[in-house]
Amino acid sequence: MNKDSGIKWLFLDLNSYFASVEQQENPALRGKPVAVVPADTDYTCAIAASYEAKAYGIKTGTMIGEAKKMCPNLHCVVAQHRPYVEYHNRIIEEVGKHIPINKICSIDELSSRLPPSKRNIESAQIIATKIKTGIQQNIGSHIKCSIGVAPNSLLAKIACDMKKPDGLTFISQEDLPGPLLGLNLTDIPGIGFNMHKRLNKSGIYTMKDLWNTDPKHARKIWNNVQGERLWYWLHGYDFEPPETKPSMIGHSRVLDPEKRDYNSAQHMARQLLLKAVYRLHNHTLIAQHLYFSAHIKNVGRWNKGINIYATDNIFFLLEQLDDIWNMMRLDLHKNCSNITMLKFKKISISLHGLTHKEDSTKDLFLHNINDSSCKKALREQNLFAAMKKLQNKYKSDVVTLGLPPKTNSGDIGTKIAFSRVPDIEEFWSE
Ligand SMILES: [Mg+2]
Structure with missing residues (x-):
């Protein structure tokens, strides 16, 4: 662990990100109170609010019925996830021109460990200004960010949160604990409702x-x-957790009402597995367990998980999925004479038992290079690599396995998670 007076980290947070992208894309929304919603109904909550909407007290989580009264x-x-990921990728590219990026924390947050020669307020100020100007000029004048600079990334995030929108805040070692003392415990990332209660119980208010x-x-x-980590970070120590x-x-997907038939459901399962792979x-992970579940109208949930040899081979995994599908078909046959009449409401696929590829022992099928199954596995690896290459080149599902069912939104099984930025390939389904 390392503690000295220097600032080392820069944290960047895009202000009202989804709402700002909407305002950037649609000039008619600029300067207006905007709430980004998952669906067009009053019975949902805002997933983002523009600063104009925030002035009315509307924030992430406000119910829309309530927000319209305010x-x-x-x-x-209605949120359009694809542009949020596209802007995210462009912003990452822009920021990368000015500093090395260490961690993309979420779709609208990143952190950077400053190069040793830039660990002073003057240099950090110049970098922060270049990033802000670069985003304004090259991404869009309505995309704004707040930046915090501090001895470690947690303090940099705390500094970043202190001034929004368009802030630039420094916390250096000598300042501590000064700027922290005015905060509430729940202002600290990692202290939520339950932890706050536990702290109070221990006499920490x-x-x-x-x-x-x-x-x-x-x-x-x-x-x-x-x-203990949080305590050391608050005190200015710089270290990375393992x-x-x-x-x-x-991935899971609620099927469109007109695409709930048996064949469409099977195609969807295969597409979701492809995305997961x-x-x-x-x-660079491999999986040792494949799990499938289907919600079927008037039947309920059918699910099955199977252990597999550690692999990332899509063709092998598709064969396993087909086996599971057949097990389900036989099961459903027991109670239903015509399974093609069944309506599938939701399909979920997940891969578990993940290990890093380099940590695992070599693929069993690749031990003997002359073995025919080994040659098949190698051919499949090459084919999958070629598919990925084509996808990267043409930014679309030019090559896929099985027929992709069209969906109303076009995006199969991909939704924005604040903690995980979807890969743009996950949107390639139209
Ligand atoms: Mg933000």
Whole structure:
């Protein structure tokens, strides 16, 4: 662990990101109160609000029925996830021109460990200005960001949150704990409703209390090492937690009402598996467990998970999925004479038991290069690599496996998660 007076990290957060992209794309929305919603109904909540809407007290999570009472002129826009990911990719490219990016934290947040020669306020100020100007000029004048600079990435994020929109805030080691003492405990990333209650129970009510507690005590309150880490980060230490990998990769899809027949459902299952395998490849992971579930009208949920040899081979996984599908067909046959009449409401696919490819022992099928199954596996690997290449080149599903069913939104199984940015390939289905 390393503690000195220098600032080391820059954290960037895009302001009201989804709403800003909407305003950038549609000039008629600029300067207006905008709420981005998942569906066109009053019985949903805002997933983003423009600053004009925030002035009325509308924020992420506000119910739209309520929001319209707070602001009768509110413009509700149904989220279009594809442009959010496209803007995200362009912004990452722009920021990358000015600093190395260490972590893309979410669709609208990233952090950068500043190069040693730039770890001073003057240099960081120049970099932050270049990033802001670059985004304004090359991405869009309505895309704004706040930037925080501090000794570690948690403090940089806290600094970033202190001024929105369009802020630039520094916290240096010598300032501590000054700027933190005015915050509420729940302003700290990692302290939510339940943790706040636990802190109160342990006699910690203010940031000053938290600052003055013992790091081992923090660990005890959290009941894990995260509490101790947080304490050291708040005190300005710079260290990275051990890298974690996703525990599962999965996709699910509620089928469009006109695409709920048996064949469309099977095609959808295959497409969702293909998407999951693309992500598996992007993380250089292999999976040891395949799980499938289907919600069927008047039948309920049918699900099955199977253990497989560790693989990222799409053709092998598709064969396994076909086996599962056949098991389901036989099962359904017991109670239903004509399974083609069944209506599939939702299909889910997930891959579990993930390990890094380099950590695993070599693929069993690739041990003997002369073996015919090995040659087949190699051919399949090459074919999949060629498919990915074509996708990258043409930015669309030019090559796919099985017939992709058309859906109303066009995007199969992909939705925006704040903690995970979908790969743009996940939107390639039209
Ligand atoms: Mg944001």
